[in-house]
Amino acid sequence: MKFLDKSLVALDVNANSPEEAIRETGKLLYESELVEDSYVEAMVNSFNENGPYFVLAPNIAxxxxxxxxxVKEACVSFIRLKEPVRFGHDSNDPVQLVFGLGASSSDEHLSVLQKLMGLLGDPANIDKLLEVNNHDEINHIIGGN
Structure with a gap:
């Protein structure tokens, strides 16, 4: 599983809409050859068809x-938006931390989510992700879990 590898992280990304934010996090997965280009568009289409169901907590999509x-390989990318974006979620908008998920089976999906929940289950980690300056600092946070 590729989980927040250096090539899968971008900080202070400009996005003016939920679709742009989704494409930016998907682009990291695509450029690392972990997903097909079609997967990125499927992520956007899923948002357009189903709404902001994946805005799971304040600030987090x-x-x-x-x-x-x-999906070619289980993977998670991460972008921190320079300015928060409203996804249309009643209680968890606006979003600044966007994690792009790719899993090639339901078992992988569960392990990807467990790893992410381990990271995001601690509010202190969320605060740190809003403040980090580089990938080494993200690795330090991940290593603490």
Whole structure:
């Protein structure tokens, strides 16, 4: 599983809409050859069809699509938006931390989510992710879990 590897992280990304934010996090997965280009569009389509169901907590979105939409390897990317974006969620908007999820099976999906929940289950880690300056600091946070 590729989990927040250096090539899968971008800080202070500009995005003016939920679709742009989803494409930016998906682009990291695509450029690392972990998903097909079709997967990124499937993530956007899922948002457009189903709304902001993946805005799971204040400040946090986890866009994803189905494995058959083009996942090559289980993976998680992360972007921190320079300015928060409203996804249309009643209680968890605006979003600044966006994690792009790719899993090629339901078992992988569960392990990806467990790893993310381990990271995000601690509010202190969320505060740190809003403040980090580089990938080494993110590794330090991940290592603390």
């Amino acid at each position: 986890m866009p994803h699509a189905r494995p058959e939409d083009g």
